[in-house]
Amino acid sequence: MNFIKILDTLSNKELLTETGSRRDSFTKMKNIGKDMALASIPFGLAATSKKTSAATMAMPSAAAQADPLAILNFALTLEYLERNFYAMGVGTAGLIPQADMDVFGLIADHEAAHVDFLVAGITAAGGTPVAEPTFDFTAGGSLDTFNNYQTFMALAQGFEDTGVRAYKGQAGGLADSNDLLQYALQIHSIEARHASQIRRMRGEKGWIVQNDNTLPANFAAIYAGEQNTVQGGVDLSGMFGNVGGDAAVTAAFDEPLTMAEVNAIASIFIV
Amino acid sequence: MKNKKVKVGTFETNDAPRGTNRRKFLQMSGLALAGTSLLLVGCSDDDDMGTPNPEVFDLGSGNLGILNYAYALEQLEAAFYTNVVAGSYWQSADSNEKQILEDVYEHEVIHRDFFKVAINAAVSAELVLPELEFDFSSVDFGSRTSVLQTSALLEDTGVAAYNGAGNLIDASDSAGLTYLLLAGKIVSVEARHASAIRNLLQPGTTNFASDDVLVDIGGSGIAYDRALPPADILAAVSGTGFIKTKFTAKNLPTP
Numbered sequence: 001m002n003f004i005k006i007l008d009t010l011s012n013k014e015l016l017t018e019t020g021s022r023r024d025s026f027t028k029m030k031n032i033g034k035d036m037a038l039a040s041i042p043f044g045l046a047a048t049s050k051k052t053s054a055a056t057m058a059m060p061s062a063a064a065q066a067d068p069l070a071i072l073n074f075a076l077t078l079e080y081l082e083r084n085f086y087a088m089g090v091g092t093a094g095l096i097p098q099a100d101m102d103v104f105g106l107i108a109d110h111e112a113a114h115v116d117f118l119v120a121g122i123t124a125a126g127g128t129p130v131a132e133p134t135f136d137f138t139a140g141g142s143l144d145t146f147n148n149y150q151t152f153m154a155l156a157q158g159f160e161d162t163g164v165r166a167y168k169g170q171a172g173g174l175a176d177s178n179d180l181l182q183y184a185l186q187i188h189s190i191e192a193r194h195a196s197q198i199r200r201m202r203g204e205k206g207w208i209v210q211n212d213n214t215l216p217a218n219f220a221a222i223y224a225g226e227q228n229t230v231q232g233g234v235d236l237s238g239m240f241g242n243v244g245g246d247a248a249v250t251a252a253f254d255e256p257l258t259m260a261e262v263n264a265i266a267s268i269f270i271v
Numbered sequence: 272m273k274n275k276k277v278k279v280g281t282f283e284t285n286d287a288p289r290g291t292n293r294r295k296f297l298q299m300s301g302l303a304l305a306g307t308s309l310l311l312v313g314c315s316d317d318d319d320m321g322t323p324n325p326e327v328f329d330l331g332s333g334n335l336g337i338l339n340y341a342y343a344l345e346q347l348e349a350a351f352y353t354n355v356v357a358g359s360y361w362q363s364a365d366s367n368e369k370q371i372l373e374d375v376y377e378h379e380v381i382h383r384d385f386f387k388v389a390i391n392a393a394v395s396a397e398l399v400l401p402e403l404e405f406d407f408s409s410v411d412f413g414s415r416t417s418v419l420q421t422s423a424l425l426e427d428t429g430v431a432a433y434n435g436a437g438n439l440i441d442a443s444d445s446a447g448l449t450y451l452l453l454a455g456k457i458v459s460v461e462a463r464h465a466s467a468i469r470n471l472l473q474p475g476t477t478n479f480a481s482d483d484v485l486v487d488i489g490g491s492g493i494a495y496d497r498a499l500p501p502a503d504i505l506a507a508v509s510g511t512g513f514i515k516t517k518f519t520a521k522n523l524p525t526p
Contacts, residue, residue, distance in 0.1 A: 099475055106477040113492030120489065168455040175442035175451055183488060185434040186495035188455065192462035193480040193496075197470060205374065206467040207460060232389045232453050236381070244377035252378035252385075253456040254463075 066259060068177050069127040071170045074259055075184070076118040078166055080132050081266055082159050083111040088137065092146045100201065107194050114187055121183075134271040139218050151216070153202050158219045160195035161208065162257070162265050164188060169256035192254070207251040218268050225255045328401055332522035334441050334450055335393070339400040340501055340523060341454070342386035344432055347513060348425050349383040350405045352376035355422070358412025368471055375422070375464050382457060403516040419472050426465035427484045428507060433458035434498035439524040462496065500526045
């Protein structure tokens, strides 16, 4: 069963009209989901669309990007990092206040799902999932990550905002693989929901203004380039004085990071 | 021309259930109407097919169509928040809520005006979606619940729309890759908005990314935002009755 079929299931009138309970529909969907073998995730690595034949013949632009399997393994490494980080946080007695446990529990569940999804998908596509790295979230003992909730939340923000930037940076490399591009986008915006929530729990805005950075020094590079005001070749600087000015312009667009930039950040926490 | 059974309409898809819970309807309509083809919009049952109403704008095809589609959604969002910050709820809201909504208002105006500039730079003016007119009479801008629920709905819809449009962008040239990246730059900001607004509705809960707006992929868990094609999004938007100006989407790329 692929995603389109799931949508078909959803659009089944009976499911949707039945006692008007959407929650019900989703419960059903969950059950449908449970019946699916994860390995059946259809990762179309081959050229899949009308646009692609033209693209592969004539297009040098995507060639500069990593191949899709390398991108998926890159994403998997980040998801491993996030999953382990939240699992350790949720599992550390006394770290997360009870009032915030639902939020971090949900985020932990999402990251675990992303790991399972990518492992299954890479396997189904004929690739080999990267081994799970060994993580040190204290960065060699320099951070009191699991003893200090403020540090834990700061790292959570750092990982989520990095995740958003990382997926965004790989969109072009997945442009020839429609299924993969869509799945990546569906994860990308979830990471942004997480980031927004955690930022606001830390007293920040949910969005990134300029390249403002309140994180530990280990994350010095994380907001590099977020102060960009040129979008699609149009310099928006100075154009929006009546609606927040350049600060609002930079907040209205999130910026990508390259694979190398993301790896440099992640490597701080990989042994 | 008399008795013309034209379906020209801003997406006269189904009867919008006025008086029912709009939010609930919208949550469902995007999916319930899946399969409804927008190709019907603007088609006529009688024989003046060859003389389309010149006043009804069509979004166009290919990447231009997708850009105009995004521009329409951003116009809708910007117009909504322009009303929000002029409304009595916002004016008396607490400082945190006020700041969040003001920021979102600014971002959406910037998105709208950016698309206007960018599309005009790429094609001649008659191919750019005109400025649309809106009718928000069904929203009570004095009511916190009415404003925040509508806001959450628009932001969640925006996320699903951009996620569903990624595949439809022809990225076989550098302009296409730029559009794809731009969609990525904007969609994550819409998701940040959705998260913030949903948290205002149910602070400190899982509502910022709750199961009722997410989907499962392949049984791995309900941990993914939706990705919906333009037909579903436009049908849902049509159901709100917010957009007064008629336009059609007959030539958009389809999944």
